[in-house]
Amino acid sequence: MGGGKIFLHLICLVLACLSVSLVKAEDPYRYYTWTVTYGTIAPLGFAQQVILINGQFPGPRLDVVTNDNLIVNVINKLDQPFLLTWNGIKQRKNSWQDGVLGTNCPIPSNSNYTYKFQVKDQIGTFTYFPSTLMHKAAGGFGGINVYSRPRIPIPYPIPTGDFTLLIGDWYNATHKVLQQRLDLGKVLPSPYAVLINGQSHASFSGDQGKTYMFKISNVGLSTSINFRIQGHMMKLVEVEGSHTIQNMYDSLDVHVGQSVAVLVTLNQPPKDYYIVASTRFTKRVLTVTGVLHYSNSRTPVTGPLPVDPTYQIHWSMKQARTFRWNLTANAARPNPQGSFHYGKIVPSRTIILANSAPLINGKQRYAVNGVSYINAETPLKLADYFNISGVFTTNSIQGLPSGNSASLATSVMRVSHHEFIEVVFQNNEKEIQSWHLDGYDFWVVGYGSGQWSPASRSGYNLVDTLTRHTVQVYPSSWTSILVSLDNQGMWNIRSAVWARQYLGQQFYLKGNGKFPGPQIDCVTNDNIVVNVINKLDQPFLITWNGIKQRKKSSWQDGVLGMNCPNPSNSNFTYKSQIKDQIGTFNYFPSTLIHKAAGGFGGLNVYQRPMIPRPFQPPASDYTLLIGDWYKTNHKVLQNTLNLGKSLAFPDAILINGHVHSSLFIGDKDKTYMFRISNVGLSTSFNFRIQGHGLKLAEIEGSHIVQEVFGSLDIHVGQSMAVLVTLDQTPKDYYIVASTRFTKQVLTATSALHYPNSKTPPSETLPIGPTYQVHWSMKQARTFRYITQNIFIYCINHLQIANYISVGTYPST
Known part of the structure; x- marks a missing residue:
């Protein structure tokens, strides 16, 4: 075995170790051992090689409960590497267990791999199947049913029982023949048949007057199906983990990889009824039938098969639009x-x-x-x-x-x-x-x-x-x-x-990083240890904007005059104490023009519980990182500056990395703190919230005389915290940041959302200041210290706000 393959084998072993810590200890565990082999069956009346799991085709069904931990030891006895993927299971922060070739080493022949994952905060109808080569064409698939925890209500009466139906197209050629055809650059022929649970005919029994759930999944390779039951309507209640508005259907289109759950009440005369699945959007329609058997029936199925839809795309698209969320139903958690x-x-x-x-x-x-x-x-x-x-x-x-x-x-x-x-x-x-x-x-x-x-x-x-x-x-x-x-x-x-x-x-x-970066929430005098691993192709440093780095700790300041930059593929651990500080701060890259590409984040220092503050504790607080932004990448901007040229005007202004940020949600008559920082490169902005006053409470660690402002100018590098009371008519209100002292005004918006609001923001944005330097300078002079405040350390009695960054106006 070559050195590269040995290394790959070693890091695949590391994968198993990394996944162990990702399983929650407090929730139940379910253990399974599955042996994957070839076998011979005759679903179409002639012998075919298929893939069995524990001798079963389809494979064993997993019946589990929300938040269960699943430990599945898969032993591969095939002559090819093998993987299973868990279709629809989210693998929260755990893509190591996803079971596709981009995340997992395939299991070699005569070897095993143990999947460890949690069905975290999920309910519903799902499947698993082989993700390697064309193994799916030979079987190896099965159902996964995730049931709600007993304390979480479901939006329908508990059915008498449920049935899992794995339906899909099927070929009369082996998976290796199909793979060879694809490897030669040829398209696959049309499938030969459709199977229900690996059979060309299946039967399901129930008692008259009772209601049963049918969990239907399309496990085929390529073909949509239409599903229907003779003489019975189907009430759609769940689609891949979503409780739905419970509409009635006489047939349902289910496309490749999809799953639905329907309730069927056995309310017809006692006899046997056809269950039918037929292909959709195909020149030749393939059909498979099963039987719904009333337990007191003595009459076999009779009459023609229930007719499939006569319309194609328009009918199916129209039906798909009727699948809607049940907004009041609980899902895996109690909240709707x-x-x-x-x-x-x-x-x-x-x-x-x-x-x-x-x-x-x-x-x-x-x-x-x-x-x-x-x-x-x-x-x-x-x-x-x-x-x-x-x-x-x-x-x-x-x-x-x-x-x-x-x-x-x-x-x-x-x-x-x-x-x-x-x-x-x-x-x-x-x-x-x-x-x-x-x-x-x-x-x-x-x-x-x-x-x-x-x-x-x-x-x-x-x-x-x-x-x-x-x-x-x-x-x-x-x-x-x-x-x-x-x-x-x-x-x-x-x-x-x-x-x-x-x-x-x-x-x-690839969604590993955060933009903006992770928010640091800490308390006065906390010791902060941040290990920064640099995976860029340039040296990198982070500076902690406004953190004083006391006790001769400028070694941790994160600027080139104090620190060696962190080389590519190396790390540096910052160790500092937030000594005798409170307030709203931020961090950002201090090297080159990296700040133009992000790498910044919020740093909020809260007071110790024994230290009073000069306002009532807000219901919550929000961090808003606002700044100008260029479409051009930071290396191009750096090259422009290196050539002795000025940067062009920015292309946009962003709130938390977006031109149109997400909602900020609060309750009526509650007060919230908005912590606002200007993390841009060059441009001051004005901040305002439609219909709401901004009570200025803190500037970069200084508690402020609490005046109310309609809008606030915030200059590059500065931070402020304001209190906003949701005392208006419940609707949505614009949050606006727009550039100041610029010929072209750039604007970013978000919305303040009242929970019971059904009204979006009005079309007119709140207007910013019409005056420039004089207005802004006059406002700045109003920012004053609270001189009687019992602060976290001894203060002098000056009525001047203590800034870490200060704006200087033109010609002043």
Whole structure:
């Protein structure tokens, strides 16, 4: 075995060690040992080689409860490396266990791997299946049912029982033959049949008058299905972990990789009834049947099969729009699903992903934005963790279709942790697509025909669309989703149509970092130890803006006059005490022009409990990092300065890294503290909240005479804390920051949201100061110390605010 493979084997062993600490000790554990083998069965009437788990086809069903810890020891007895992925399980902060080649080393033949993960804060209907090669075409899949904890109510009476139906297209060729065909650059033929639970005929029994849940998943390779039960209506209650508005359907389209749960009441005369699944959007319709058997029935199934929909795309798209969130129902937690107001958050950016089917080097491939993914020998997650260069690239795939010739790459797209983004799947092909995102669920806000445009947003459902993990995109159409990137890790976004995934229609999202950086909340006299690991290609330092570094501790100040810069691939540990300080501060990079690329964050120092403060404790506080921003990267800006040129005017102003920031939510008549810092490069701004006064309470560690202002000028490097009481009519109000003393005024907005508000902000932004230097200087003179305040250390009795950064006006 070569040295590189030995190293790869060693770091794969490290993966198991890293995952141990990620399992919660206080929740129940469930242990499983699964042996994966080949076997021979005859689902179509002739012998076929399939993949068995513990001798079962499909594999064992996992019935678990929210927050259970699952320990699954998988023993691979196949003649090829093998992995299982857990379709729809979010793997919170735990992409090490996701079971795809970008995050896990495949399990070699005659070896084992133990998955350790928690079904954290999830309920619903999910599946698992092999993610390696074309193993999925041979089986190895099974159901995962996550039930609510007993104390969490569900929005329907408990059914008498439930049935898991794993339905999918099936080939009469082995998985190795199908793989060989794809490796030769050929497309797969049409499937041969459709199976229900690995059979061409299945039966489900129940008692007359009772209600049963049918958990239906499409585990096929490529084909959408329509599901129906003769003479019975289906009440849709759950889609991939979302409780839905309980509409009634006579048939349901379920696309590749998707899962739904329906309630069926056996309210017909006692006999047997057909259960039917048939393919959709295919020239030749394949059909599989089962039987719903009343326990007191003596009459076999009779009559024609229930008819499938006669309409195609329009009918299916119209049905998909009727799937809506039950806003008042609990999900895995007691709070209602609708308590997260996704539709009121302005996305930080829009990513458009266009699928295509190019020929590359004369062979059929599939691509996303012109890039066809190729697997690396080293899992991307390991390469990222161990800083192994040359494994993947973050500049090969762009957030918009390029229009360039298709290329091969191990493509990774960078995203910021806690970003809220819009993703548009654009399908210009004549085949239906199905897209899956590991690690997250997302809000499906819109479907439409033709080309997506910004005007398409007018038709979005921003109130009660459901969340799910896999979404269909109809031929010559688009689908739009909103995603809250709240799960740190490396996550696969892929076509659920498995041949397309195998030949390159996938990539990874890398969301490890925070922009802005992590907020530091500490208390007076805390000792802060921050180990900074520099993974940039340039030396790096962080300075702690306003922290005094007492007791001759300028060694920790983080500027080039005091510290050696932290070299690439090295670390430095800052050790300092927040001695005798309170207030609103921040940190940022002090090296080169790194600050223009981010790396800044909030630093809030709270008082010790025994020290009174001159205002009532606010209900909560919010940190707002506001500053000018350039589209040009920091290296280009640095080069401009090195050439002796001035920087151009900034392109935007951002609030917490966004032009249109997310909502700040508070309760009526409560008071909140807004901690505002100017983290920009060059530009002062004015801050204001529509309809609300700003009671200035603190400036960079100084408690202030509490005057109320309609708006405040905050200059580069400065920080202030204001108290805002939500005493207006419940609605949404603009939060505005706009540049000062500039010919062109740049503006960023957010919203102050009252919880019971159903009214968005009015169209007119609150107006900033019409006067410039004189107005701002006059305001600055009003900032005064509280001289009678019992402060954290002895103060002199001067009525002057104590600043760490001070503005100097033009010609003054």
